[in-house]
Amino acid sequence: MATITKRKWKTSKGVDREAWVLAYTDAGGKRHKEQFEKKRDAEARRTEVTHQVAVGTFRADAASTTVDDAVTDYLKLLADRRDRGEHVTEHYYRTVEGQLRNYVAPTEEHRAKQPVKTRIIFDGGIGAVKLSQASAKVIGDFRDRLRAAGVGVVTTRRILGSLSRALQNAVGNDLIAVNPAANIRVTGKRGEGAKKVVPPSKADLAAALGEAKGSLAVRMRLSASAGVRASELYALRWKHVAFNAGELTVDGRVDAYKNEDTTKSTAGIRQVPLSSAMLADLRRWKDGANSSAPDDLIFPNAKGGFLDHKNILKREFRPLLIAAAKKAADEGRKFRPFNWHALRHFAISTWIEAGLQPKTVQTFAGHSSLAVTMSRYGHLFPSDSHRNVMDQISISIFGVGAQMAHDAE
Structure with a gap:
């Protein structure tokens, strides 16, 4: 049972003070007291405590733990x-x-x-x-x-x-009985938070690559053809390149603090086919590398360790984009700068353009689900192809009449 009593006292300076004391017993028989300045706060707390004790969700420490x-x-x-x-x-x-x-x-x-x-x-x-x-x-x-x-x-x-x-x-830790944040939803305006991407154009990428040299050029070409994230790129070792099979294995990444870890999700572990040109590019890079043992990094820093992405952007990539923009302006051409991650977007867009199926694109990109692929890149898939797929489904259900209706349009 929970009771509320009024307490009065004088401070050391002789000032009259009063408070409302809530006394109650929990389900285990332990007595508790809580003090409130206002009676309505004490009554609200009594209602809450009485309900919690009754349903078995009362936790004594919850009243003092923030x-x-x-x-x-x-x-x-x-x-x-x-x-x-x-x-x-x-x-x-x-x-x-x-x-x-x-x-x-x-x-x-x-x-x-x-x-x-x-x-x-x-x-x-x-x-x-x-x-x-x-x-x-x-x-x-x-x-x-x-x-x-x-x-x-x-x-x-x-x-x-x-x-x-x-x-x-x-x-x-038995501080509270239920998690009040477990079912809180966040919604936004239509289209808000959408992650549909616009990859760089082939002309803009070519202009940027035209200014790239050495390791930067190989890294950019590999990112733009294999769709690896920057964090995955820096973790690649020569054992991940199968020259005979013509594919690249991605199974790890390096975070911003140069800690090596697994990929973002299980789906991130994948094999991505490489073109003959890209394989030849990597072969030349390997032949000129100081260290090319299976466990050696493909793109190490000067000390053989992991590259720092922030330094790459500051010292190499952004100056390269500035140079490409200046050259384009001098030649009367347009150039739209892009960020490093756009190289991954470019690779995925070329796979879609080449006619790869959404599920295949998801696999090569290492997305955790097909929904992620379609939410970001669905607008890049040719609508005619989607309609043809729907036609085939319709034929399998309704027969050739469905196709004839389409052809008559």
Whole structure:
């Protein structure tokens, strides 16, 4: 049974004070007391506690533990797993830490570590909220504040995903009974968050490659033909190139902190066919390499280690694009710059143009599902081909009459 009593006392300075004390017993027979300044807050808490005790979801620590505490515990868990090498990379840890410490439970200490130009200031976090008060509505309101602050649909989903995992960890530690963020959905306006891509044109790619030399030229050509991500490119070793079979095996990646790991998903492990020209290009590069043993990197840095993508962009790729743009302007041609990842988009677009089926494109690209492939590249598949496929399906169901109706149009 839960009771509310009024408590009065004088402070050391003789000031009269009063508060409302809620006393209740949990299902295990343990007594609890909580103090509130306002009676209505005490009554609201009594209603909540009575229901939780009745249905068996009451957790005593939830009244004193905050979302910030849950975030701290979860980040410590991730850090321990990272240090033990248990499928948590430095990149993943820092990404989750940024989501939780920039938005969910912001701290001045974390903000101070960020560069001033990219520092994120979001004041709508819920770090101070007690777990006992972290309802689905509280999480939903937090989501709405993120969206109102201009955070995109995809980023909001990722932030809520990290929050949900932190709260699920709190459930596992018996701090709360249920995860209030588990079923929170994020929706946007029609088309918002869409990831349909526009690859660089063949003319623009040719113009950029015309300015590329040495290792950069080979890396660009391989990325634009095999569709490897930058992180996958830097992890490639000579054992991954099957010159006789004419294919490239992708089974790993290097993160921003030069930690080698598996691919983004199981589907990322794949074999991609290479053209004769690309194989010849790689053969020449191998013949001129200082080290070309099976376990040696195809594209090492000067010390034989992994290349740094940020340095590549700053020192090689962006200056190359500037040079290509200047040459195009001098010759009266148009040139549209593109980012490095667009090389992957270009490769995938050429596969589609060549008539490869969507499932094959998904396999070569290493996408986790066909839905990912179609959401990003579906607009590049020829619509006539899609209609012909539908015609074939129609014939198999309804007979030749369906095809005759099409031909009569």
